[in-house]
Amino acid sequence: xxxxxxxxxxxxxxxxxxxxxxxxxxxxxxxxxxxxxxxxxxxxxxxxxxxxxxxxxxxxxxxxxxxxxxxxxxxxxxxxxxxxxxxxxxxxxxxxxxxxxxxxxxxxxxxxxxxxxxxxxxxxxxxxxxxxxxxxxxxxxxxxxxxxxxxxxxxxxx
Numbered sequence: 001x002x003x004x005x006x007x008x009x010x011x012x013x014x015x016x017x018x019x020x021x022x023x024x025x026x027x028x029x030x031x032x033x034x035x036x037x038x039x040x041x042x043x044x045x046x047x048x049x050x051x052x053x054x055x056x057x058x059x060x061x062x063x064x065x066x067x068x069x070x071x072x073x074x075x076x077x078x079x080x081x082x083x084x085x086x087x088x089x090x091x092x093x094x095x096x097x098x099x100x101x102x103x104x105x106x107x108x109x110x111x112x113x114x115x116x117x118x119x120x121x122x123x124x125x126x127x128x129x130x131x132x133x134x135x136x137x138x139x140x141x142x143x144x145x146x147x148x149x150x151x152x153x154x155x156x157x158x
Contacts, residue, residue, distance in 0.1 A: 023064040024055050024087040030097030037082045038119035047117065047150045049081035050101060053110035054089035059127060060110040066136045073141050080149035086113075114148045123148050 037048045051067075053060030064085065067073055077083050086097060088105060098104065100121070104111040107126035114123040125148070130140045146152060 021061050021065070022055055023061050024053065024085045024089070026054075026087050026089055026092040028087060028092075030086045030094035031100065033084055033086065034097060034100070034115070034119065037084045038115060038117075041082045041115070041119075042117050044082070045117075045150065046079075046081050047122075047148070047153075048115035048119065049077065049083045049145075050086045050113040050115065051083070051110050052086045052088055052098075052101065052104050052113060054087055056089055057109045059131070060085075062134075063110050063127065063130075063136055066141070070138055070141075072138055073145070076142060076145050080145065080151070081114075112144075116153070117150065122153065 034048070034050065037050075040046075041048045051060065051063065055061060067077055067083065086101070087094060088098065088109070101113045102121050102124055104113050104124050107124060108128065110127050112125040112127065113121050114125070116122045125144055127136075130136050130144060132140070
């Protein structure tokens with residue numbers, strides 16, 4: 001009985017902590033956010049990785065935590081991308097940005113849009129194929145990030 005109590009208490013605390021995690025900011029104008037990220041990407045030789053979703057989406061929060069904490073994925077993102085969270089929610093649908101990004105919500109949430117150094121969308125990646133059990137597959141996420149970074153896309157064809 002004590003093990004059940006510990007398990008359910010741990011589960012409740014984890015669920016509460018995840019619900020309190022704020023990744024997205026509804027007040028941000030996503031087009032301004034995208035322009036600023038593109039400017040930084042140009043200056044630093046990276047692409048922009050837009051994670052589209054909202055704090056209402058558990059898989060969105062889960063990916064943000066994974067991207068921040070995974071020992072392989074976190075440095076891969078830092079080295080190759082300007083990583084931003086583009087909010088889509090009832091409170092702010094950021095419709096101009098959603099149109100600019102190619103209506104990425106059609107793939108579900110979260111969804112990832114890679115912008116090249118000029119700020120043009122070059123790839124929309126649904127997240128389901130990156131998932132594994134109740135989290136994300138390091139191997140699949142790493143492959144996606146390596147295939148769509150600036151070095152790979154702009155590599156000289158020989």
